[in-house]
Amino acid sequence: MRKVFVYLLLLAGLISSASAASYTFGVYNVTDGSSFWISRQSANMTLDLSGSVEGEIAPIAVTPAGRVLSPYYSASSDLDANDVRLRERTAALEGTYSSEEAIYLRAWANSAVNRTYFKPAGSGVWTITLEENWPVRLNASRTVDYAGKMINDRDSAGNNGDSVGASFLYNTELSKERNVAMRLERLNATVIATNDTIISADVFATRSTVYDIDSHSTGIADLRYRQVDSRNNIINIGEERYSGTYDITRRVKMELVETNVTKKTDWLNCCIEGCSGLDPCDTMPWGGAGVFGCAC
Structure with a gap:
């Protein structure tokens, strides 16, 4: 007899x-080779960061003979907690530069990951569920003011498949104020499979992302966002490009939350007991005999 194999590895340690x-x-x-995999990583962590910089990006002499280093400024940051991500990159040539930044990150990974396996008697359909309660909170704000030869500035925020960000390239003047707030509450995965194939796989991360930006740019400005559903299908996407001198204000808010939806069978109280073996993939309509005769 062919079987559906379920593999699970749960590790805990210190980083x-x-x-x-x-x-x-x-x-x-093992019959048709279909598979579903998910890997997750988080931690009980806290990060509070704040700072500012202001000055002139200018050449400096480094030897008595007058050797001069070309002026240059660069900065980068990468944060990732349970697929709640923030990435920033900045590179600037000679000019006047100032920036302020604050980051608040909290993540929890105390709860055990729960799995359930259900197969009705006489049915060949398995329903496998996974419940993860590892929440994350990430708030980040940043301002940039620059005037000089050229600056490139990029940022991207991601939250379990959703993403939003902006790129400012080849700017001689750039000012921007950006705020991002991301929340991850929990993740639920449901796989429905038989001995022959995986019928469906859904990964539902309850989450929200808010991204605000107010900018003045004199080069190329790219703005983008993407939102996906529980099967990683793109449901909303946007891309914008501006070349020239622009004042741009944008606010993007994306949420994926579970709603309480009453199933067609929920009100059939008299029939539920008689239908405990109903296959999850059974889409046959309920007839009058099935409802009032309490037989499925």
């Missing part, structure tokens, strides 16, 4: 001063 946890969960079918 730096944070208590970290990770797991890999998979369903692999």
